[in-house]
Amino acid sequence: MISLFQVVLFSTVLFAIGLYGVLTSRNAVRMLMSIEILLNSANVNFAAYAAYTGLLQGIVAAIIGIAVAAAESSIGIAVILLLDKNFRTVDLDKIKELKG
Amino acid sequence: MNPLIYAWLIPGIPLVLTPIPILAGRRLERGSGYIAIGSIAFSTLFSVYLLIRPPLTPAFQSVSWIAFGTGRLSVGIYVDHLSILMSVVTSGISLLIQVYSLEYMRHEEGLPRYWTEMMLFTGSMLGFALAGTLITMYVFWELVGVCSYLLIGFWYTRPEAAAAAKKAFVVTRVGDVGFLVGIVLLYLNAHTLSLAQVINQPINAVVSPQMRTAISLLVFFAATGKSAQIPLFTWLPDAMEGPTTVSALIHSATMVAAGVYLVARLYPFFLVSPYALEVVALIGSASAFVAATMALVSFDLKRILAYSTMSQLGYMMAGLGVGAFSGSVFHLLNHAVFKSMLFLSAGAVLHVLDTRDIREMGGLLRRMKVTSLAFLVGALSLSGIPPLNGFFSKDDIVGAAFSYGVSTGDYVVYILTLGAAAITAFYIFRAFFIAYVLPPRVSRDREAKEVPLVMTLPMVILIALTFITGWLWSPLGDFFQPYVRYSPLLPFESEPALYLIVVSVGFALLGIGLSYITYVRRTIDPEEVNSNTLGSALRTLFSKGYYFDDAYDAVAKAVSYVIAGGIDYFDRCVLDGAVNGIARLVTEAGEKVRITETGRVRNYAAAVLVGIVILLILFVVI
Numbered sequence: 001m002i003s004l005f006q007v008v009l010f011s012t013v014l015f016a017i018g019l020y021g022v023l024t025s026r027n028a029v030r031m032l033m034s035i036e037i038l039l040n041s042a043n044v045n046f047a048a049y050a051a052y053t054g055l056l057q058g059i060v061a062a063i064i065g066i067a068v069a070a071a072e073s074s075i076g077i078a079v080i081l082l083l084d085k086n087f088r089t090v091d092l093d094k095i096k097e098l099k100g
Numbered sequence: 101m102n103p104l105i106y107a108w109l110i111p112g113i114p115l116v117l118t119p120i121p122i123l124a125g126r127r128l129e130r131g132s133g134y135i136a137i138g139s140i141a142f143s144t145l146f147s148v149y150l151l152i153r154p155p156l157t158p159a160f161q162s163v164s165w166i167a168f169g170t171g172r173l174s175v176g177i178y179v180d181h182l183s184i185l186m187s188v189v190t191s192g193i194s195l196l197i198q199v200y201s202l203e204y205m206r207h208e209e210g211l212p213r214y215w216t217e218m219m220l221f222t223g224s225m226l227g228f229a230l231a232g233t234l235i236t237m238y239v240f241w242e243l244v245g246v247c248s249y250l251l252i253g254f255w256y257t258r259p260e261a262a263a264a265a266k267k268a269f270v271v272t273r274v275g276d277v278g279f280l281v282g283i284v285l286l287y288l289n290a291h292t293l294s295l296a297q298v299i300n301q302p303i304n305a306v307v308s309p310q311m312r313t314a315i316s317l318l319v320f321f322a323a324t325g326k327s328a329q330i331p332l333f334t335w336l337p338d339a340m341e342g343p344t345t346v347s348a349l350i351h352s353a354t355m356v357a358a359g360v361y362l363v364a365r366l367y368p369f370f371l372v373s374p375y376a377l378e379v380v381a382l383i384g385s386a387s388a389f390v391a392a393t394m395a396l397v398s399f400d401l402k403r404i405l406a407y408s409t410m411s412q413l414g415y416m417m418a419g420l421g422v423g424a425f426s427g428s429v430f431h432l433l434n435h436a437v438f439k440s441m442l443f444l445s446a447g448a449v450l451h452v453l454d455t456r457d458i459r460e461m462g463g464l465l466r467r468m469k470v471t472s473l474a475f476l477v478g479a480l481s482l483s484g485i486p487p488l489n490g491f492f493s494k495d496d497i498v499g500a501a502f503s504y505g506v507s508t509g510d511y512v513v514y515i516l517t518l519g520a521a522a523i524t525a526f527y528i529f530r531a532f533f534i535a536y537v538l539p540p541r542v543s544r545d546r547e548a549k550e551v552p553l554v555m556t557l558p559m560v561i562l563i564a565l566t567f568i569t570g571w572l573w574s575p576l577g578d579f580f581q582p583y584v585r586y587s588p589l590l591p592f593e594s595e596p597a598l599y600l601i602v603v604s605v606g607f608a609l610l611g612i613g614l615s616y617i618t619y620v621r622r623t624i625d626p627e628e629v630n631s632n633t634l635g636s637a638l639r640t641l642f643s644k645g646y647y648f649d650d651a652y653d654a655v656a657k658a659v660s661y662v663i664a665g666g667i668d669y670f671d672r673c674v675l676d677g678a679v680n681g682i683a684r685l686v687t688e689a690g691e692k693v694r695i696t697e698t699g700r701v702r703n704y705a706a707a708v709l710v711g712i713v714i715l716l717i718l719f720v721v722i
Binding site: 019022023024025026031092093095096097098099 | 701709
């Protein structure tokens, strides 16, 4: 039987991996994927606490989170495609249009 | 009917009817002129009625105007012989000038404006003459100043006229400040501005003699502005830019007479103010002399007359200063008569020849008989030749100056007035010979011909008056006596001795004779006098008006440059500095902050993370 602590620990590790990915990846696709990991760590948390308490709200929140992640990744892909079209690269360190 | 009703009506009628010409505009055409003449004729009529049946004691009536705290300012009239005399002179001379204007101004643009301003001018002066409180006098005094501004600048499209009008207004304003301060000081000390009290009990009204002198000198300063005495005379020659009828009115009975009348009106007050009359005498005689020398070198007929006005007003002031009160007031009357006549004559010449330069005139004696006769009579009267009116009053003043010299040992006033008498005779006959008698020096395109009756008639009336008014106060007739000897406070004046009369007439004849041999006989060549060093130096001094204008310009420039420099510094350093400083602060702060904007998404993500962590810590701690 997997304890709540183990699930939460897993979710925390997942969050840390995602955060590391967001902060270090130069490739836009990798960054998008890292963000998905971040979102999913939150979903795991929701699901774990829902199972632990037996309340449905956690499940609902997790499902909403998945739906948001789906929408977000589709928009993210679209953005990345446009970046590739306009800058001929998806290396985020080379795209510095907002530099002051 | 109460004679005071008439006194209210004298300035009231012209003032109330003033708006009609300008409101009616062109619809009235010549009617507006008739309204002006009619209203002033009524004023003249009532003034003459009062002159014939004056009140036995000074009559005084006032209504409350402004009440404040414990004080109260009132508007009123004060009717005594002096104010009646002044209103007769003003309205009578003004009436003749208005009739003359009918023809003189016939072809001008903006006639409704002219008539309105003339009515307002005359009405204000009448109001000034009959005013019963000093504050009323001040209001009318300023109205007279405004009207002179409007009328001198009647041809406002000409830059010289506009500048002259502005100058007249500003210079007299400088004096007006003195009047206002004097009034305030008087009110603070005497707690009343009523003429009846100030004139009849000057010592009770203002106890401190120093304060009396201060008030007198301040009022006299205002009088030097209006009456064109040193040091505020510079506006008078420039005021010749206005129409000649306006000059005639300003120079005889209204504007410039106001200053002398003000001193005469407050004469009992001046008498009890130590040193005040000494200053009046000195300024007056110096002005008389200085103005006469300036008239020597002018070629502008109207300017010569303007300087002579200033000179004659100097005589009046000097007369008041040395105690010849009646002589001065008498001279005010006589001068108004002959000076308006001289101006009307000059105006007729201008009307026909359209030039003011005496060198372009000449040979008018045969062509314009009445005009030339008017000028000749005026010139003789101005020189003080018997039996014309100028002789009587001028001799009285010069004689009083002599007795003043005898009693005080100070003969400056006598010498200056006597010298000015000779110079006066010289310059006015110089103008007469060059402009009227000798053939023209420069060929001209206009032919001289006599002006129509409506213009000659006022001149003829004035010629007659010049012969008559002198006899009003002479060994033969005592009619004038009460009009100038009304107040019991005035000192006794003796008739000038015969030898003094002979001396002053001798000086006048000397001036005329010199003028004759210089310009007609040409025994002395004026060009030769001008060409030697002293002559040319004096000539420059005179024609520059003793550098008063330049001095005022220099002072005004220096003062305004300093002020402008200060304001410029404040504007550039303080105001601009504040604005630019804020702008620079923002720019430099931006420069410092911009390095944080790298444009890298990962940096922003890190910043977001840091922010979240800080927020979390804050939530946990608080």
